[in-house]
Amino acid sequence: MSHLQRGVFLDLATVDRDDLDLTELRASLPVWSFHEHTEPDQRLGRIGDAEVIVTNKVELNAEVLTAAPRLRLVCAAATGTNNIDVEAARRLGIVVSNARDYATDSVVQHVFALLLTLVTQLDAYRADIRAGRWSASDQFCLLDHPIGTVAGMRLGIIGWGVLGRATARVAEAFGMEVLVAESLNPDRAAQEDRVPLERLLGQCDVISLHCPLTATTRHLIDDAALRQMRPGALLLNTARGGLVDPEALARYLRSGHLGGAGIDVLEPEPPPADHPLLADDIPNLILTPHTAWAARTARQRVIDEVTANIHGYASDQPRNVVE
Numbered sequence: 001m002s003h004l005q006r007g008v009f010l011d012l013a014t015v016d017r018d019d020l021d022l023t024e025l026r027a028s029l030p031v032w033s034f035h036e037h038t039e040p041d042q043r044l045g046r047i048g049d050a051e052v053i054v055t056n057k058v059e060l061n062a063e064v065l066t067a068a069p070r071l072r073l074v075c076a077a078a079t080g081t082n083n084i085d086v087e088a089a090r091r092l093g094i095v096v097s098n099a100r101d102y103a104t105d106s107v108v109q110h111v112f113a114l115l116l117t118l119v120t121q122l123d124a125y126r127a128d129i130r131a132g133r134w135s136a137s138d139q140f141c142l143l144d145h146p147i148g149t150v151a152g153m154r155l156g157i158i159g160w161g162v163l164g165r166a167t168a169r170v171a172e173a174f175g176m177e178v179l180v181a182e183s184l185n186p187d188r189a190a191q192e193d194r195v196p197l198e199r200l201l202g203q204c205d206v207i208s209l210h211c212p213l214t215a216t217t218r219h220l221i222d223d224a225a226l227r228q229m230r231p232g233a234l235l236l237n238t239a240r241g242g243l244v245d246p247e248a249l250a251r252y253l254r255s256g257h258l259g260g261a262g263i264d265v266l267e268p269e270p271p272p273a274d275h276p277l278l279a280d281d282i283p284n285l286i287l288t289p290h291t292a293w294a295a296r297t298a299r300q301r302v303i304d305e306v307t308a309n310i311h312g313y314a315s316d317q318p319r320n321v322v323e
C-alpha cells in the first residue's frame, strides 16, 4: 500500500457547480485542499507538499512538476492530458492518470447536435422566426435554406478511440457511411481498413476529430488539409482547439469552400475576444464553449474516475496511466 496524505484539486469549479457528490473523493485522502480556479502564479504555493494533484485544465509543465517536492500522482479530471507534461512526469517518477469513457454519451450527442444543426439549417430557420418571416410568409413553411440529410453522407473519423468509435456507431444508425483515418503515430498497431488522411479528407462529406492534441497532431487540419476537403464538406471538432488552424478555418468558411463547421474547442480557452473564430462574419460556423463533455452525469463520473484512480494508486494498482 502507498500511503498518501495530501491532495490538492486546482480547478474544481471547472467540474462541479455544487451539483455533484464529492463524498468519496473527499474520503480518498486524509487531507484535501480544494480550489475553484488556480492562476499560473498560484500553482506552486497551492501544491506545496501535496502528493496528489487533481487538475482539469491547469497547466502542469516540467518546471511546476519538478518544483513539487512530494508529488507522486497527477489525476487529470479529463480525458485529454495536453495540459500536463507527461514526459517530464515520467522522468520524475510521477504517475499521470486520466479519466476514460466518462463522457461518451455526452460528447457523442454533442457531435450530432452540431452536425444536425448544420445539416437542418436550424439556426437560420430560428433566426427567420425571430425576425417575423414565418408569420409574414404566404405559405405554411419556409424553404429558404437548403436542408440536407445525414443519411447517405460519408463521415471521416480521425482518432479511433472511445469517442471516435462511439460516434461511428451512432453515425451508422443514422445511415451514414464511416471511414477511419490512419493514425499519424507510426507506432500504432496494424491499420488495415484505415484510409490515409489525405484520401479521407477528399472523400468525406463530414470530418469529425477525436484524436488527442500532441506535437504531431497540432494544426493537423491546416490550410492544406482544408483545401483537400470536398467543396461543401463539414468539419466537426469536439477534441482540442489546437488540432485546427483557426485562421485557415475562418478563410475556408468565408470563401464557401467548406459548407460549415461545428466547433466545441478553441485554443486558448477561454478564447480572447479577437480570436479568429469569434469574428461575427463567419458563415455556417457553430461554436459551443467546450461543453461537449459537460452533462451532469459525465461530470459526476469524472469525479468518480479521479477517486478510483487515487484508490488504484494507493493500493499499488495504478489505473488509467497515461503513457
Ligand SMILES: NC(=O)c1ccc[n+]([C@@H]2O[C@H](COP(=O)([O-])OP(=O)(O)OC[C@H]3O[C@@H](n4cnc5c(N)ncnc54)[C@H](O)[C@@H]3O)[C@@H](O)[C@H]2O)c1
Binding pocket: 079, 080, 081, 100, 101, 103, 107, 158, 159, 160, 161, 162, 163, 164, 181, 182, 183, 184, 185, 188, 210, 211, 212, 213, 216, 217, 238, 239, 240, 264, 265, 290, 291, 292, 293, 294
Ligand atoms: N470536448 C470535450 O468535451 C471532450 C471530452 C472528452 C474528450 N475530449 C477530447 O477527445 C479526445 C479523444 O478522447 P477519447 O476518449 O476518444 O480518447 P482515446 O484515447 O480513447 O482515443 C484517442 C484515439 O486517437 C488516436 N490517435 C492518437 N494520435 C493520433 C494521430 N496522430 N492520428 C490519428 N489518431 C490518433 C489514438 O490511437 C486513440 O485511438 C481526448 O484526447 C480529448 O482531447 C474532448
Ligand SMILES: O=C(O)[C@H](O)CO
Binding pocket: 056, 077, 078, 079, 080, 081, 103, 293
Ligand atoms: O478532455 C476532456 O475530458 C474534456 O476536455 C473535459 O475536460
